Amino acid sequence: MRAEWIAELVERSVRAGVLPLVVLVVLVAGLLSPCAAEAGSTVYATDWAEGTVATFTTAAGGVITQLGTPVASGASIASRPSAVAFSSDGHELYVANEALGTISTFTISAGGALTLQGAIATDPGVADPEPYGIAALPDGKNLYVANFGTGTISTFSVGAGGALSQVGTPAPSGSSALSGPGWVAVSPNGQNLYASNYTEGTVSTFTIGAGGALTQQGTPVATGSTTSAADPERLAISPTGSNLYVTNEGQGTVSTFGIGNGGALTAQGPPVNSGTGTGSQPEGVAISPSGEYLYVTNEGQGTVSTFVVGPGGAITQQGTPTTSGSSSTSQPFGIAVAPGGQYLYVANFGPGTLSTFSIGAGGVLTPQGIPVTSGSSTSSEPYELAVSPDQGPSASFSATVAPAGSPTEFTAQASAAGTAPIVTYLWLFGDGGYGIGSVVSHAFTTPGAHTVTLTVIGSDSCSIFGPFTGHTAYCVPTPAASVSQTITVPLLASVSHYSLSGVSTRDPKLAFTVTDGKGAAPLHSVAVTLPRGLSFSRKRKSLADGVTIRGTNGRRLRFSVKLTGRVLTLTFGTATRSAQVTITNPELSASASLARKAGNGKRGSARQQVKLAVNLEVTDNQNHSASLPMKLTAR
Secondary structure (H helix, E strand, C coil): CHHHHHHHHHHHHHHCCCCCCCHHHHHHCCCCCCCCCCCCCEEEEEECCCCEEEEEEECHHHCEEECCCCEECCCCHHHCEEEEEECCCCCEEEEEECCCCEEEEEEECCCCCEEEEEEEECCCCCCCCCEEEEEECCCCCEEEEEECCCCEEEEEEECHHHCEEECCCCEECCCCCCCCEEEEEECCCCCEEEEEECCCCEEEEEEECHHHCEEEEEEEEECCCCHHHHCEEEEEECCCCCEEEEEECCCCEEEEEEECHHHCEEECCCCEECCCCCCCCEEEEEECCCCCEEEEEECCCCEEEEEEECHHHCEEECCCCEECCCCCCCCEEEEEECCCCCEEEEEECCCCEEEEEEECHHHCEEECCCCEECCCCCCCCEEEEEECCEECCECCCEEECCCCCCEEEEECCCCECCCCCEEEEEEECCCCCEEECCEEEEECCCCEEEEEEEEEEECCCCCCCCCECCCCECEECCHHHEEEEEEEECCCEEEEEEEEECCCCCCCEEEEEEEECCCCCCEEEEEEECCCCEEECCCHHHCCCCEEEECCCCCECCEEEEEECCEEEEEEEEEECEEEEEEECCCEEECHHHHHHHHCCCCCCCCCCEEEEEEEEEEECCCCEEEEEEEEEEC
């Protein structure tokens, strides 16, 4: 599934005009390195009982430590904060206050500390809208909130500094004002929003239009085996945008839907049991950034279930659910996977703690230390979690340009990693060619301007796009992860004024002029390869007797000669921009058979045209070479 997610990233890059579709083959072949160890993220947990948001820093091994004193989420301790989401740049944190009917905006300092900037009503003038779930568009332009009490979804535009402004009036969800939408999720392409209607046992589909406006599509879809007892809770969407997952608290199951054209939902088989036996009461759901694993908290059994995501998005539970907290009464609610996919964090509502798990091969969970107390008292009730998004990398490269036909060298070693190290360098050379690696070479077949694009991807899959599973981004994508430069590839050399005469009289003369290309290095040598019928002298004393070379100014050039088989190599004593070469007898000779063909013809008629191909291999003083064929008529 990691390869599928990267394939989706590249497909979106293709649609954005950044990368060629052909690199999909390379990526799906698994050339990306495994994720590197991650540390330095910040975990935020809302506390239902204390009305606060606690901040935790992470260290190696995913271990968390609470930072300072939890910050009040609203105007009173009874604010009952629920869901959290980040702004697209990771600089702000949004928190839904269920009891106050508001969304609070916090700025995040460099160290992760929170500062409350204010709050805005989710459904102004309405008593008890009860906002729960939050979802942000991947591009960060809009924020959505599910109002459980009024059966609506509110839309906000996000302005400078993360400030929120309500867009229009809240859109009805489900079939009535009593639908009870609890959670929302946005598709990775930003075109659809989904809302779980707890009271009706359904999921509503909305299209997202201009300015973020919502329009409900069709009839809400049932999530469980019966709508009356399903009690759908939380939602997650696969990073590829192909599947939606819903936890059904009332029936102890997880439903899988395929997402089709226009965002339409189709149930993918019957719901799958979560936990062990009955009474699992699944709550939170999270998908790994790679899309390989799905994790569900079972409130009723105090466990976390691991599911492997297979073809078509089908999920299969792996082994026995893992105990969360210190006992089966831990009541795990919120759940979040760290951006690199190596750690899982769970909010244990009952004992007021946060648990950390490492994610191993096959998605297996291993507890990291003991659960950490959340909040400021033993009565705390952590409800929901969010892990700060990684920062994306930036691309940079330089080129050592060679003439057409010779390898131009590229290096991307000046590229800068974001939160995670860069593991993939994708090159588009502008002529249909591509490459992978921090240092690559590419031979352009034609001279002139070529636009070369480099795109880098971190071990957390963060690049110009980033993994997105419905609520908030795993990383902050950046356009700087892709950079283009136009390089000018010179023609190494050209050949002109070439002719072959005197063949019919067996006194042949081969003449040509080679000139270096604009911007290319001076010429160093030229190797001449003859066709059958023509040959070079093998007498050492006469090796250069029939050769004359004149330089740019018309003066004779000194040169050395080497004969290897049918190839005569002329090396210039001084590098030159132009070389006028004449090769005659005794150095050059023609066979009797070729002479007869070239001289054959009836009286009064033209001689037979004998076509010959002579090849020149020209080398400059930087050891670049190019082949220059000459099509000649022997006379």
